[in-house]
Amino acid sequence: MKIAVLGGTGSLGKGLVLRLASLGYDVIVGSRDEKKANSKAEEYGRILGTDIRGADNRNAAKMCDMAIITIPWKHAFDTAESLKDVLAGKIVVSPVVPMEKTDKGFVYVSLPEGSAAERLASILKESRIVSAYHNIPAKKFADLNAEFEWDVAVCGDDEDAKEVVMGITNEIKGLRALDAGGLSNSRIVESLTPLLINIAVNNGMRDLGVKFV
Numbered sequence: 097m098k099i100a101v102l103g104g105t106g107s108l109g110k111g112l113v114l115r116l117a118s119l120g121y122d123v124i125v126g127s128r129d130e131k132k133a134n135s136k137a138e139e140y141g142r143i144l145g146t147d148i149r150g151a152d153n154r155n156a157a158k159m160c161d162m163a164i165i166t167i168p169w170k171h172a173f174d175t176a177e178s179l180k181d182v183l184a185g186k187i188v189v190s191p192v193v194p195m196e197k198t199d200k201g202f203v204y205v206s207l208p209e210g211s212a213a214e215r216l217a218s219i220l221k222e223s224r225i226v227s228a229y230h231n232i233p234a235k236k237f238a239d240l241n242a243e244f245e246w247d248v249a250v251c252g253d254d255e256d257a258k259e260v261v262m263g264i265t266n267e268i269k270g271l272r273a274l275d276a277g278g279l280s281n282s283r284i285v286e287s288l289t290p291l292l293i294n295i296a297v298n299n300g301m302r303d304l305g306v307k308f309v
């Protein structure tokens with residue numbers, strides 16, 4: 097399966113690219129800038145000792161079977177809008193967390209659609225939206241020597257697409273995918289991320305993920 101990580105040049109994208117490519121998936125690093133995509137793909141490929149492709153986001157989206165939008169929320173929606181024709185019919189995964197830093201810490205930003213995933217679904221009407229990976233601390237995830245056991249709550253209304261994403265997630269060592277229900281539950285999962293960051297900052301902790309026990 098070809099997986100495009102749009103904005104795969106950034107923090108969360110790096111971990112997803114490295115871990116999916118190391119499982120044998122054909123991963124394409126997407127960027128607004130083809131040169132940046134190629135240079136990051138080369139960097140990731142060197143880490144794994146394998147070839148990884150880069151492409152501008154449009155070409156990456158065109159080539160893939162599934163796309164993961166690892167772009168900050170303020171820009172993810174415009175990017176989705178510009179790619180909706182090439183993402184039609186495909187599984188699109190949203191790890192996007194709308195949040196802001198305030199003087200009281202990080203706060204979740206409520207969107208009129210209910211969540212970032214639902215806003216993406218309202219833009220990408222022809223795509224199969226699944227939300228996942230919101231609560232993964234990117235830096236530790238991108239460190240291939242790091243050990244962790246994190247749960248990944250996966251939401252979506254397209255049960256087949258959700259199953260595909262859960263299956264891929266369960267292949268990643270240290271992650272356990274859990275079905276968290278329909279796409280409208282994404283708001284709950286998204287809002288855990290600012291909570292995790294606040295708990296980490298306030299208690300001198302780092303790289304917090306979630307584990308349901």
Ligand SMILES: NC(=O)c1ccc[n+]([C@@H]2O[C@H](COP(=O)([O-])OP(=O)(O)OC[C@H]3O[C@@H](n4cnc5c(N)ncnc54)[C@H](OP(=O)(O)O)[C@@H]3O)[C@@H](O)[C@H]2O)c1
Pocket residue numbers: 103104105106107108109126127128129132133165166167168169171172175191192193194229230231232233234235289
């Ligand atoms: N960081 C985390 O720990 C973490 C954890 C869970 C979920 N998330 C979510 O994952 C997403 C990515 O987070 P991140 O920390 O990886 O973000 P990031 O490193 O700040 O940015 C990721 C990529 O977004 C692209 N980008 C930046 N501005 C853009 C714009 N105006 N238009 C289009 N693309 C733009 C850039 O790629 P190019 O310059 O190459 O185009 C950048 O490398 C966010 O929605 C975040 O909420 C993050």
